[in-house]
Amino acid sequence: MKRSLYLMMTIVTGFCACQKKDLGSTATPVNLSVAIEYNSEVSSIGLRKDSALVRITNNTSGTTKETYTNINGVASFESITPGHYTITASISIPRSTYQQLSGTVVEQDVAFNGNITNESITQQQTKIKVPLVTGRIGNWVFKQIYYAGSNTSSGAVFRDQFFEIYNNSTDTLYADSLCFAQLIGVNNTSANYPTHGYLPNNQFDWTKSVGMNDANANTNYVYARAVFMIPGTGKQLPVLPGKSMVIAQTALDHTAPYYLNDGTMQQITNPALTIDLSGADFEAYLVDYKRAESGNSPTFNPYKWDVDNPAVPNLKVFYSTINDMILENTGRDAFVLYKTGGADPKTGFPFFAAPNITTVLPTTNLYQQIPVQLVIDAVELQRVTESSRVPKRLPNSLDAGPTNVSGGEYTSQSLVRKTARSVNGRRILQDTNNSANDFVTRAKADPSKTDASFTY
Incomplete structure (x- = not known):
């Protein structure tokens, strides 16, 4: 999702000089690994982790990338510019599957969402865990x-x-x-x-x-x-x-x-x-x-x-x-x-x-x-x-x-x-x-x- 140039410049001006330097175009790209994990209430019932949609958005440029998790619940992004990111993840579990695994009767497919706002991705910070909970992103x-x-x-x-x-x-x-x-x-x-x-x-x-x-x-x-x-x-x-x-x-x-x-x-x-x-x-x-x-x-x-x-x-x-x-x-x-x-x-x-x-x-x-x-x-x-x-x-x-x-x-x-x-x-x-x-x-x-x- 890309923002207008006006909005982008407005937000950038609110950052300190050191942050501007950290987010500069000369930064060496990194490979980012995002792993999803369910909350403690359902983490042990065997919900699938593959095919969760993971999206990362650069908070400065508005550039968005997205991909799906593998069988281990990991999404990989290559050549990411270091900076501050919003990371979201979502997966929908079919109603019948959720009922069978949890023993809880539900009326609809159960959506799990995760959201991490303003996460700093650096050369040293390239592995992120995103907790998933039911309800909308942000909760x-x-x-x-x-x-x-x-x-x-x-x-x-x-x-x-x-x-x-x-x-x-x-x-x-x-x-x-x-x-x-x-x-x-x-x-x-x-x-x-x-x-x-x-x-x-x-x-x-x-x-x-x-x-x-x-x-x-x-x-x-x-x-x-x-x-x-x-x-x-x-x-x-x-x-x-x-x-x-x-x-x-x-x-x-x-x-x-x-x-x-x-x-x-x-x-x-x-x-x-x-x-x-x-x-x-x-x-x-x-x-x-x-x-x-x-x-x-x-x-x-x-x-x-x-x-x-x-x-x-x-x-x-x-x-x-x-x-x-x-x-x-x-x-x-x-x-x-x-x-x-x-x-x-x-x-x-x-x-x-x-x-x-x-x-x-x-x-x-x-x-x-x-x-x-x-x-x-x-x-x-x-x-x-x-x-x-x-x-x-x-x-x-x-x-x-x-x-x-x-x-x-x-x-x-x-x-x-x-x-x-x-x-x-x-x-x-x-x-x-x-x-x-x-x-x-x-x-x-x-x-x-x-x-x-x-x-x-």
Whole structure:
């Protein structure tokens, strides 16, 4: 997967001088050996190791090579330029084979994935082991997405939205610097678009964006209208296997009245329709970001529903074209979780205007370009009625099928990822790279993170 020259140069400038020297074109090529190994839960049951796909990506040049493992689970790469690499490995075990070897009943083929980010390959470091685990590469997944909101007159409308991220691996993961982005895309069903800036399916054609110089702009990247990051310096926010974190739009108890930023009281008519988010792990608070964006104008008025709960930490806000982390109630939306691989979340990736814009002005909205190879999990939503659905915005490599709550907007319903199986009390959530298969509708959103918040 190759990145644009602009992106490559941006990331390179963030490296220190000694790293630039280490990654120079004069370095002597090395032969790299990558061995896969299964996690301890299944390492002894006899799963095959041959035919796993191993891919290595140079983090500086974006050059990608891939090959398959031999019978011993080893993939060999010749004449590799020393440097920092992302190494991924994946293998799918047929359902019948896995059941026979493990004695565990499964509903689908079992995918094992491994990911090592920013591994330094040198003359002395030419043998790498990649642990394989079930679930997506990276092992963070969206567990629950509450986008529909609650009743517009007796509920909380959009104010009680949240999403829940889950550690789907066997290892403790750290949420520090995990990014969440809402993506931009065409949000209507009209088939009568102008010819400039659109694909045949009426979604944006990002190769036509002003300043774009990448023929793979539609497949190798996604484009964000809002970017948030969980704060932390590296290992401040451990999340144990099978545990999760709740990210609220506004971390307040929405079943009770509270004051808005304009001093008025927000009432609630039917508390049973909404939820208490005062116990969320993080919230999105954009008032300070929007105030700074206005140049600290004395006439700035904060968005009245973006109320801060001082008891709940705020996400870092790097970019947003809207006033709050408002998820599209009707389902015309898509989200990604990713880590930047060392690049600055705010400046490490370029921004582009929508492809239907031919002249970029100072007031034109720009959208950040995020490499697909950095995405850990992705979910695309759609409207309930197929005739009302908008053009698909996520490439199939991230999400082969969009999903939705069964009742549509303002129903208090949430999406919850299915449980594939449990191991010693830890749930392994289903992730087939197809949200239409992986999620089900919950009658009412549940941010408790308890066993009751899952589904089977």
